[in-house]
Amino acid sequence: MMKQGGKKKRIVVRIEIATLSDDDEKLNKKKMDQLAMILSNLQNSGKQLILVSSGAIALGAEKLKLNQQPSSFIDKQAAAAVGQVELIKNYKRYFDEYNQIVAQVLLTSDTIDSNIRIKNTRNTFDTLLDMNIIPIVNENDAVSTADIELNDNYPLALNVAKIVNADIILIKLDANGKFLLVPKGEKKAVAVDDEYELFEKINDICQNINQEKLAESDYPESINEIEY
Amino acid sequence: MDYRENLKYKKRIVVKIGTSTLSYPSGRLNFQLVEKLAFVLSEIRKKGIHVVLVTSGAIGVGAGRLGLTTKPGKLAKKQALAAIGQAELIKIYQKYFEENNQIVAQVLLTKDIVTINKRHSNAKNTLEKLLSMDIIPIINENDTISTNEIVFGDNDTLSAYVAVLIKADLLIMLSDIDGLYSADPKTKSSARIIYIVHKITPRLEKIATNTGTIFSTGGMSTKIAAAKIGGKANIDTVITNGSDPTIIFKILNGENLGTLILADANNANKN
Numbered sequence: 001m002m003k004q005g006g007k008k009k010r011i012v013v014r015i016e017i018a019t020l021s022d023d024d025e026k027l028n029k030k031k032m033d034q035l036a037m038i039l040s041n042l043q044n045s046g047k048q049l050i051l052v053s054s055g056a057i058a059l060g061a062e063k064l065k066l067n068q069q070p071s072s073f074i075d076k077q078a079a080a081a082v083g084q085v086e087l088i089k090n091y092k093r094y095f096d097e098y099n100q101i102v103a104q105v106l107l108t109s110d111t112i113d114s115n116i117r118i119k120n121t122r123n124t125f126d127t128l129l130d131m132n133i134i135p136i137v138n139e140n141d142a143v144s145t146a147d148i149e150l151n152d153n154y155p156l157a158l159n160v161a162k163i164v165n166a167d168i169i170l171i172k173l174d175a176n177g178k179f180l181l182v183p184k185g186e187k188k189a190v191a192v193d194d195e196y197e198l199f200e201k202i203n204d205i206c207q208n209i210n211q212e213k214l215a216e217s218d219y220p221e222s223i224n225e226i227e228y
Numbered sequence: 229m230d231y232r233e234n235l236k237y238k239k240r241i242v243v244k245i246g247t248s249t250l251s252y253p254s255g256r257l258n259f260q261l262v263e264k265l266a267f268v269l270s271e272i273r274k275k276g277i278h279v280v281l282v283t284s285g286a287i288g289v290g291a292g293r294l295g296l297t298t299k300p301g302k303l304a305k306k307q308a309l310a311a312i313g314q315a316e317l318i319k320i321y322q323k324y325f326e327e328n329n330q331i332v333a334q335v336l337l338t339k340d341i342v343t344i345n346k347r348h349s350n351a352k353n354t355l356e357k358l359l360s361m362d363i364i365p366i367i368n369e370n371d372t373i374s375t376n377e378i379v380f381g382d383n384d385t386l387s388a389y390v391a392v393l394i395k396a397d398l399l400i401m402l403s404d405i406d407g408l409y410s411a412d413p414k415t416k417s418s419a420r421i422i423y424i425v426h427k428i429t430p431r432l433e434k435i436a437t438n439t440g441t442i443f444s445t446g447g448m449s450t451k452i453a454a455a456k457i458g459g460k461a462n463i464d465t466v467i468t469n470g471s472d473p474t475i476i477f478k479i480l481n482g483e484n485l486g487t488l489i490l491a492d493a494n495n496a497n498k499n
Contacts, residue, residue, distance in 0.1 A: 063331065064361070077350070078357040081333035081365065089319045101293065103311035104318075105372050106336050117373065120307075124372050127308035131294070135311060140370065142335045142354045143347050 009206045010048045010129070012166040013039060014157035017055030017087075019172045025058060025069075031175060033094045038195050039134060040098035042202070048129040050164060051102075052137045052157040053091070054147070059083035076148050080141035091136055103128050105137045109146035112159045125164045154223040161219055167209055168202065169219055171226075181205060182226055184219055189228040231424060231490060232482045235464070238398040240278040240359070241480075243269065244387035244454075245402045247284045249470040255288045255299075257317075263324045265473040269364060270328035272480065278359045280394060282367045282387040283321070289313035310371035321366055331363045336370035339380050342389055355394050388454035392461040399458045400479065401451050402470025407487035408436060408448060425489040428456050455489040465489040 020031045043049050057076050060083025061069055070076045088104050095102045105124065111117045128135045139147040139156055147153055154171075161169050161184075169182040177194040183205045190205070192198045220226045245265065251257055265281075273279045287306055290313025291299070300306045318334045325332045335354065340347040358365045367390055369380050380386040384401065391399045405413070406421055413419040425432060436448040448467075455465035466479055468486025479485055 060333075074353050074357050077354040078333070078361060078363075081335050081354060081358060082331060082363060085318050085322050085332060085334045088315050089322060092315055092319060101312060102315060103290075103308065103372075104315040105311050106370060107373060108340075111373060121373055123304040124307040124311065127304040128311060131308065133308070133312060136315075140336060142333075143337065143341065143350045145350065 008046060008048045008129075009168070009209070010050070010164055010166045011042065011168045011170050011202070012157055012161040012164065013049060013051045013170045013172070014154060015051060015053040015055075015172050016153065017053065017058050019175050020055070021058070021175070026062065027055075027059065027090065028175070029090075029094075032090060033097070034195075035172070036091070036094035036098055036100070038198070040095060040100040042199070043100060043132065043134060045199070047202070047206075049134050050125065050129070050137060050160055050166070051091075051134055052153060052160055053087065054138065054153040055087045056080040056083035056138055056141060057148075059086040059090075062086075073145055073148060077141050077145070080148075084138060084141070087138070088136060095134065101131075101133045103133050103135045105135045106140035107137060107156065107159070108140050108144040109156075109159070110144075112162065118163055122163050125160075129164070152223065158219055158221070166219075168205060170202075171223075180226065180228060182219060183209070187227065189220075189226045191228045230482070231464075231488060232484055234482075235398065235466070235480055235488070236482050238277065238464075238480065240394065240396045241272070241398040241400060242280045242282060242387055242391040242394070242396045243400045243402065243476065244282040244383060245284070245470055246383065246404075247288050248404045249402050250283070250285045251288050256292050257285065257289055257320065259320070261471070261473065262320060263327075265470075266321065266324035266330070267328055268473045268476050270325060270330035272476065273330060273362065273364055277480075278394075278396075280355065280359070280365050280367060280390060280396070281321075282383055282390055283317070284368065284383045286310045286313035286317050286368060286371060289316045289320075292316075307372050307374075314368060314371075317368075318366065325364065331361075333358050333363050333365045335365045335367045337367060337380075337386065337390070338370050338374050341393065348393070352393050355390075359394070382450050384450040384454040385457070388457035388463075391458050391463050395461070396458075396463055399454070399463055399465045400476060401454065401465065401467045402473070402476075403451070403467055404469065404471065406469045407467050407485075408432075408452070410435065422487050423484055425455075425487060428452060428459065428489065452489075459489065459491045462491045464491050 022028050057079045060079030070079045171180040179192050181190040269279050287309045290309030341351040408422045409419045411419040436452040466486045
C-alpha cells in the first residue's frame with residue numbers, strides 16, 4: 001500500500017463525560033456508541049487518534065450508588081479508582097463493535113515535567129498509534145490530584161497534545177454533535193455542528209497545515225483562550 | 229506458639245498473583261483460575277478481612293489481544309502491550325468479581341509511591357478509603373509510564389511495598405510451585421519443601437536463587453526479597469502454589485501449606 005503524504009495526522013480528542021451523559025448524569029450509551037463510531041471511522045480514514053476522557057469519578061459514584069457526587073479529594077480518588085474500571089470497560093465495549101482496539105494510559109501531571117518521562121510516554125504513544133490503536137488517557141487520580149483540583153481535563157489533553165505533537169485538538173462541546181477543532185498554531189478554532197461537517201473540516205485542516213508555522217506555534221493554554 | 233494457627237486471625241491481606249500462575253504456557257489467560265480467584269477473594273472479604281490483589285499479566289493479555297505469539301523485546305512495545313492488556317485484564321477481573329457482588333477498583337502504581345511523599349500519601353489514602361468501603365483494589369505497576377528510574381521491576385517487590393503501605397498483616401504470593409524447597413526439586417529427589425522460615429539467612433537466600441520458576445520475571449529470589457521487606461514491617465509472608473486459589477482458604481485456616489516466612493517481630497517474640 002502506498003503511504004500518502006508522509007506522516008499521519010494526529011488528533012487529540014478531549015471528552016468531558018457530561019457530553020456523553022443525560023441530564024441526570026447517567027452515561028448515555030447511544031452517545032458513547034456514536035463517539036466510538038466517529039473516532040473509529042476517523043482512524044480508518046488514516047488519522048491517528050488519542051482520546052482524553054474524564055468520567056471516572058462520575059461513573060464511580062454511580063457504581064457505588066452515591067446519592068451525590070463525592071466532594072472531598074479522598075472520596076473523589078476512591079470513586080475514580082472504581083469508576084476508571086467502568087469507564088474503560090464501556091469504551092472498550094463500543095470500540096470493539098467497530099473492531100477498534102483501545103489501550104488505557106493513566107498519566108500524572110508531572111509526566112510533562114521530566115524529559116525522560118516525556119520521552120518514555122511519547123514512545124508508548126508512538127508505538128500504540130503505529131499499531132492503529134486508540135489510546136484512552138485519563139489522569140491517574142489514585143496517586144495524583146491535579147485534574148481533581150482543577151475539575152477540568154483540558155490541561156491533560158493539552159499535555160498529551162504537546163507530548164505527541166498533535167496536529168489538532170478536537171473538543172466535544174455538547175451532548176449533541178457539536179465539536180470544536182483547534183488546529184495547532186492557529187489563533188481561531190473551528191466549530192462544527194455534526195459529524196459529516198466534522199470529517200470535512202478535519203480534512204480541510206489536515207491538507208492546509210503549514211509545517212513551517214507549526215514548528216514555532218502551539219496550542220491555547222486554557223479552554224477559555226480558545227476563540228471561534 | 230503455633231504460627232500457622234496465627235494465620236486464622238489475619239485482618240488485612242495482600243494477595244499477589246503472577247503471570248505464570250494466571251496464564252497457560254501459551255501466554256493466554258486461564259479464565260477458570262481468574263473466576264476461582266475472584267470467588268475466593270470475595271468470600272474472604274465478606275468475612276470482614278480487607279483484601280488487596282496485586283496482579284501481573286497485562287503484557288501477556290495485550291499480546292493475546294493482538295494475536296502475537298512471541299514475547300515483545302523492546303521496551304516501548306512492552307509498554308504498548310501493557311496499555312492494551314491492562315484494559316482487557318481489569319475488564320475480566322471486574323466481570324468475575326461482579327458475579328460475586330464484589331466491587332473492585334483499579335490502582336496503577338509506580339515506584340513514586342516509595343520515593344515521593346505526596347504520591348505515597350495519596351496512594352495510601354486512596355487504598356485506605358477503598359478498603360473502608362469494602363472494595364477490593366486491584367493493583368498493577370503502571371507499566372505504560374514506568375521508566376527504569378521509577379520501576380519496581382517485578383510485582384513481587386510491588387506487592388511487598390503495597391503491603392507495607394497499607395499496613396497489611398499477611399502477604400500471600402501465589403506461585404507455580406508449592407513453596408520454597410531445600411534444593412531444586414526438578415534435579416534433586418531429596419528436595420523438600422520448607423514449611424516455615426524463622427529468619428531469612430544468607431544460606432536461605434542462596435537456596436532461593438537456585439530454585440524457582442524460569443518463566444516469570446520474579447522467581448524465588450524476588451519473593452524472598454519481598455518477604456524481607458514485609459518482614460521488617462511486621463508482615464508475615466506465605467509463598468504457595470496458586471493453581472487452585474481455594475488454597476488461600478486453607479492457609480487462612482491454619483493448614484500447613486506453602487512456605488510461611490515469619491515477620492521479624494514475630495520471630496523476636498520467640499525469645
